Amino acid sequence: MRSPILQTAAKYLLPILLLFSAFLLLRGHYHPGGGFVGGLVASIAFVLHSFAYGTDNTMKLLWYKPLTLIPIGLMIASAAMFAPVLFGLPVMTGLWFDQPIPVIGMIGSALFFDLGVYLVVIGVVLTILFTISLYTH
DSSP: OOOHHHHHHHHHHHHHHHHHHHHHHHHTTTSSOOHHHHHHHHHHHHHHHHHHHOHHHHHHHSSSOGGGHHHHHHHHHHHHHHGGGGGTOOTTOOOBOSSOBTTTBOOBHHHHHHHHHHHHHHHHHHHHHHHHHHHHO
């Protein structure tokens, strides 16, 4: 039997936690935070939802299986990591756009690297936890 208190809390906390994870992702290349911490917070949001509504309902909420996020994140992070080589710079050198974007700030290769890490962390954590959850029921 599912707790109506937990379901109500999860319904409101899911978007708040996802918004906070996006905040952590976007501020990561300026201050503490980034892709890893933001990915963990986003994963916890979906885990809380799965506690409240069940893993099957949470899987329906996600657009893709979490396992598919891992190679996508690795490709984005790898592209951000090796893009400076195309400009004759060492690997993982920061490349930055000249003009800041409102609300987000300066956009550079560090943000894309963090985005790749973000997707990999969400994919790994949710794949592990949902697999364990499916085998324990």
